[in-house]
Amino acid sequence: MLLDTQDILSERDFRRISDVVHRHCGINLHEGKRELVRARIAKRLRHTGNNNATDYLDSVLADPKGQEFTQLIDCLSTNLTSFFRENGHFQFLSDEFLPELLARKRRAGTNRIRAWSAGCSTGQEPYSLAIELLAGADEGRGWDIRILATDISTHVVRTAELGEYDKTRAESVPPPLRQKYMHATQSNGKTVYHMTPSVRNLVRFAYLNLIEPWPFDGRFDFIFCRNVMIYFDKPTQQTLVNRFWASLEDKGLLFTGHSESLTGVAHKFCYVQPTIYAKQ
Ligand SMILES: C[S@@+](CC[C@H](N)C(=O)[O-])C[C@H]1O[C@@H](n2cnc3c(N)ncnc32)[C@H](O)[C@@H]1O
Incomplete structure (x- = not known):
């Protein structure tokens, strides 16, 4: 099913993710990162066959040692790099x-x-x-x-x-x-x-x-x-x-x-x- 990425992430879910990510790894997902979070959550939803971000987060955030929690952190971190950068x-x-x-x-x-x-x-x-x-x-x-x-x-x-x-x-x-x-x-x-x-x-x-x-x-x-x-x-x-x-x-x-x-x-x-x- 195609997801409307504009609607998938409620204010409450955005806050839930940014609080957990900040507590878990220090990454500060401030207001300016909302679109990035929305796009990456949409990707995880497609990948896991979910179509409801709230249900997805309920299960993922309840198990910080679980595989999908690791996948979520992976997909929210920015990994841009190159040889001899700077x-x-x-x-x-x-x-x-x-x-x-x-x-x-x-x-x-x-x-x-x-x-x-x-x-x-x-x-x-x-x-x-x-x-x-x-x-x-x-x-x-x-x-x-x-x-x-x-x-x-x-x-x-x-x-x-x-x-x-x-x-x-x-x-x-x-x-x-x-x-x-x-x-x-x-x-x-x-x-x-x-x-x-x-x-x-x-x-x-x-x-x-x-x-x-x-x-x-x-x-x-x-x-x-x-x-x-x-x-x-x-x-x-x-x-x-x-x-x-x-x-x-x-x-x-x-x-x-x-x-x-x-x-x-x-x-x-x-x-x-x-x-x-x-x-x-
Ligand atoms: C933009 S990359 C920078 C890579 C490289 N240092 C460079 O400058 O090219 C940032 C990296 O920091 C990692 N990172 C973010 N938060 C972290 C944390 N709490 N502990 C360890 N690594 C973290 C990300 O997974 C990502 O791979």
Whole structure:
């Protein structure tokens, strides 16, 4: 049956969804997101064969551990990403931070390098970091490099783990790096690019809801949390930024997305340049 998407979502149901989503994962579905919510609920209704949003929400919201609840959260999160997105961050890593970090590690007699892509979506961000680290650290020889990549959407985490991208997505990797760190195969007349084992082996993907407790206590040399906090309100951002601070090594860096500033957020970071913050 065709659904009239204009009528499917009552004011009460919109409030119910935004309250639950805010409580569950910090995402702030404000008034401006109403059309997005309406369109995505319509998609779930079609998929589950429901034609009544109230009944659908009654059953889904009653079971936050259920599969359809996970699907609902997946479909309400925005997963837009690309390789080397906001390239200035990668330039800053290769030109300034990595040489200094490697020298500091050598002086301290350790080869351990840890990074976290928090809100990694379909994997392009952590794989870009892995490429940058291999290229900047002698292909990883002599270094113990690990990148943790986490997201609340189980769907994107599964896609990320595959490490396979179509031609359009792979094209944002600069050609020399693409040749070195991806290999192409043909599948049903289409070119598919696969991350090489050297890149994949550096990255470990996991489901993680950033507003819940984190099941690790190690410290990171740098954290990318880009284009994630933009969906959270200020109190949620403030709590998260302070937890990132506690999870960084001294002199560690936090990178945020280009439209996310820490203005209005109380924190202990030192400003390095727009969207880059240091724990001093
Ligand atoms: C727009 S993508 C950004 C991807 C990547 N960081 C980038 O900048 O290209 C935002 C990601 O944050 C994830 N996300 C939203 N809320 C989250 C939460 N509470 N915990 C973990 N991940 C979350 C979404 O599932 C989505 O994949």
